[in-house]
Amino acid sequence: MAGMTALPAPLQSWFDARGWQIHPHQRDILARAAAPCLLLIAPTGGGKTLAGFLPTLAELARDPRPGLHTLYVSPLKALASDIRRNLLIPIEEARLPIRVEDRTGDTSSSVKRRQRADPPHILLTTPESLALLTSYEDAPRIFAGLSRVVVDEIHALAESKRGDQLMLGLARLQHLCPGLRRVGLSATVEDPQAIARLLARHPDPCEIVTADPGPEPDIAMLETEAAPPWAGGGAAHAIPAVLEQVKRHRTTLIFHNTRAQAELFFHRLWLANDDSLPIGIHHGSLDRAQRARVEEAMVRGDLRAIVCTGSLDLGIDWGDVDLVIQVGAPKNVKRLVQRIGRANHRYNAPSKALLVPANRFEVVECLAALEAVRARDLDGEGRGRGPRDVLCQQILITACAGPFDADALYDELRSAGAYAGLSRGDFDACLEFCATGGYALRAYDQWRRILQRPDGLWQLRDPRAAQRIRQNIGTIQDTDTLKVRWRGRGGAPLGEIEEGFAASLTKGDTFLIGGQIVRYEGLREMVVEVTRDPGRKPKIATFMGTKFATSTQLSERILRMFKAGDWRGLPQHTADWLDLQRSVSRLPEPGRLLIESFPHDGREQMVVYGFAGRNAQQTLGLLLTKRMEEQGLAPMGFVASDYATLIWGLEAVHDPAPLFDLTALEAGLDGWLAGNAVMKRTFRASATIAGLIERNMGGQRKSGRQATMSSDILYDTLVKYDPDHLLLQITREEAMRGLVDFARLREMCARVGGRIDHLRLDRISPLSAPLFLEPGRVPISGSAEARLLEEEVTALLRDSGLAQLEGV
Known part of the structure; x- marks a missing residue:
């Protein structure tokens, strides 16, 4: 044609x-x-x-x-x-x-x-x-x-x-x-x-x-009377300025990076909304009917602002939006460009957007993102070869449709770009997995889903299995959630919260969902029942969802900005902070790794400015503390942000270079992963996609606890009896690629190439100060505990006069 x-x-x-x-x-x-x-x-x-x-x-x-x-x-x-x-x-x-x-x-x-x-x-x-x-x-x-x-x-x-x-x-x-x-x-x-x-x-x-890229977007940082806090992601300081912008525009989309942050911001915005402007909230954990009502109101132009997450990122044309506000650093330039485009959704009309940094360091990150957008310098990182758990699912989907020839299917799969390099050995391993479940599971009929006929074609072993396979098609791994409804028969649904959060609630606890404060009344048939309770301070539901890490490209931009020492575009409070860091210590640079150590609060502190993203910096904390424990440095805990890892302990680190041996770090990672819950969680996701674990059976969906128990048993069985099982190989690949982001650590080590600047300071540096306010501190059990206990016993004996009896 x-x-x-x-x-x-x-x-x-x-x-x-x-x-x-x-x-x-x-x-x-x-x-x-x-x-x-x-x-x-x-x-x-x-x-x-x-x-x-x-x-x-x-x-x-x-x-x-x-x-x-x-x-x-x-x-x-x-x-x-x-x-x-x-x-x-x-x-x-x-x-x-x-x-x-x-x-x-x-x-x-x-x-x-x-x-x-x-x-x-x-x-x-x-x-x-x-x-x-x-x-x-x-x-x-x-x-x-x-x-x-x-x-x-x-x-x-x-x-x-x-x-x-x-x-x-x-x-x-x-x-x-x-x-x-x-x-x-x-x-x-x-x-x-x-x-x-x-x-x-x-x-x-x-x-x-x-296409013609169109006019430059009208994008800037929102000016606020109050300076951003040193840490946190709520952006409460910006509420008055955001409300003022909402009043000046027809419809404003207020984007957040997480659902919990969106709920908290919406609650604060509503409390400050003295003019009763119509404002809605939209995210993936809300009930579908509630999301639909918000969407319909947006199309009609009934809402002045919508607090939202990535649920409104993509190309839906929502009414007359003329301003986008991004609360919190965007972490990724592509995502920011996508969100900016929601405003003035017309060809050759400039989009208007404002960035609201939630804390002091995010001011720097937002400036770097603004410059990247203006330079049309987008970020992106390759995903590598196609994952094999998805491949296993595709084999089962093909079998549901009827008998297939393995050679023809292998050629078909390799025509998909991500699988162009698929080896015949990897394909055959996936085929064998679908046929037997693997060596340790081959005796169980439930995992023997396909067989080879005498004529060489493959087909389902039991045609009735097709229905169960179809019920479990998909790669989206919902976190374990429970429905939330108003108490009483026929209570209207509000949305979902994580099982883990629900398990932490006792009757009378309050939390936010859909912008409303609700009171937990109990669990009935796996449904969280709530009543209205607007007068109390709420907990925040731990909504799962994408937790973004700053992209490599944005991190490099920040480092180049530090090296140039050009603070134009930064508010004075942030410029003064960076100048003070430069005078007290130094600023991180491209191609070098800055490490500071100093005493504070009776402990020795070490800060590693890796700029590798939160997941990788968290992994670095785990691996470095393990290495330090081996060297007798008695680490006690760590905390990580997108740009640095802070470790505290009993001994000062005088030569950090040996800690960063990549081979030793990877070996430490293997040992840590082998016995860690991260692997079991990753295994459950991959095993569900590959068809080893079924979440939906005959119209019934397993609870998260049921699915976790069955996957944990399978994981322990395979580790013990079949350590080279295909699903364990896939699990390690997925953990390395996603949850622990070891590739970013490899990139950091390659970028630094052994060029480590270690500064010994006599006090906290300005750049490290926010890390002491960062949530998510991870304690380390090890030799430090024994030493502290021994010191405590010695002091007790001395103060009580019993020291002489004990020969102390």
Whole structure:
């Protein structure tokens, strides 16, 4: 099918009636409609989605044949329904005979059955629903006429296992529909070629279309009367200034990095809202109905401000937003650019945004982020090869659809970019795992899910297993949560809180959810029952969610800023703080590692300014204290931030260089991981994705405690009897890549190359002071405890006059 140079008459008339001109990048997509793979890079508000659909609308306007023509995949269910609403406008106004439907977890079972029997022309879905569709025996019939697949916000999917799952799903679709054309839609990214390689059918190329980036955003730091605190993430000091900005604008989105911070900020904002401005809150732990009410109010323009998290990051066009406020350092330039684009969501209209640092160091990080945005210098880190737990799930999905040939499936999987380097040995290991569960588990029927037939094809051992496999499809690992409802029969749902937090509550405790203070009344049938209690100080629910670490690129910018000593753009209080650090000690520099040691509060302190991100700095604290214990330095504990690790103990460190031997650190990490809960938590996630653990069984969902018990038993069994089991290999890879972020420590050691600046000071340095206020202090059990106990006993004997009797 050739590309098109002009729109069909009905569509062109629709554009003309609105007084619109087709954008150059939209025309480029139309002209290249026949290309096997296209990637459009365009700024937020640049008409990406319409560009992706124009070839589909044009083709169906000319030839409205029945059956599925285009599949649209988005990261969010809400985005799919929003796109449907927007897409129906040109279809209905141009009177095009095109059916558009969405299919997500919220779609009723009756509608899903009808869609399989009679697919619409355009189906809007998510990676999980697509995987489920490809698992059915009638998948070849459902997708028989599929011509195009449009992947929206592909940059957001590229960084997670959902992206890996989607690309394996596209490989399956390409197997079913060899002529399938792929289109990816992305916001501005630092490496378009990497996204193109992910999208393309390996080794085929993918053409890249880049839109005009548009005008520079209007972005600055919010000026506040009070200086930010030295530590913390609540940004309470900025409440009056934020409220003033809300009053000056039509609709303001106030972004936070975590759900708990959003709840706390919303509560404080509401208490200060003397003018009773309509303000809402939106995040992933709230009940879906409550989120929907907020979304509808936004579209109508009824809200002046919405306190939110990443739940509103992506390309939904929410009403008349004219200001974005980011509370807390954005940690990642791409994320900031995405959020900025929510304001003035129109092509060639500058976005307006304000940054609110939550503490003193975040002032520096926010300035670095501002400069990166202005320089269009985005960050990004490669994810490496495709994870094998997702691969195991894909093998089971394929088996659900019917018998398969292992050689053909191996070639199909390698056509997905992240799996292009998949070795036959790794594939066979995953196949064997699906067939037997592995050496230690092969005697148990429940883990023997597929078998090889005499003709060489593989199939499900028991066809009834297909239903259970389908119930557990997906890579999103929900944290263990409990529903929260108002007390009483038929009590309305409020949202979810973590099981661990719920377990810490006793009757009468209060906490925040959905901006309301509620009182815990008890647990009934695994549901947390609450009543209203607005008059007391609440606890904050420990909402799980992404805990961002400062990107490598932002960290490097901060270090370059320190080396240049250029404080222009910084408030005077922060500039004075950094000048004082330079006079008392020195500032960290690129390519060098600054370590300070000094006495404080009767203990010896050591601060390591690694700028490796919170996870890596936390891991560094664990490993360094282990090394110090081995060397008799008696460490007592540590605390970490995004930029430094503080360790305290009984002995001064005079030569820190030997502590940073990378080989010794990695060996220490292996020993620490082997007996740590981090590994069990990581194992549970990977084992669930790979199909070893089932969270959903016959419509019933295991509680988090049940799932943890079964996964812990499995983990201990495999460690003891099958230490080289595939799932244990995957678990270590995942822990190293994610939770402990050892790659950032390797990068730090490579960057420093042994160039360590150790300064011995007589007191706390200005840069280290915030670390003493940082939460999450981790105590270390070791020789320090014994020494302190011995000193305490000696002092007691001396003071009591018993020392002579004991020979002390």
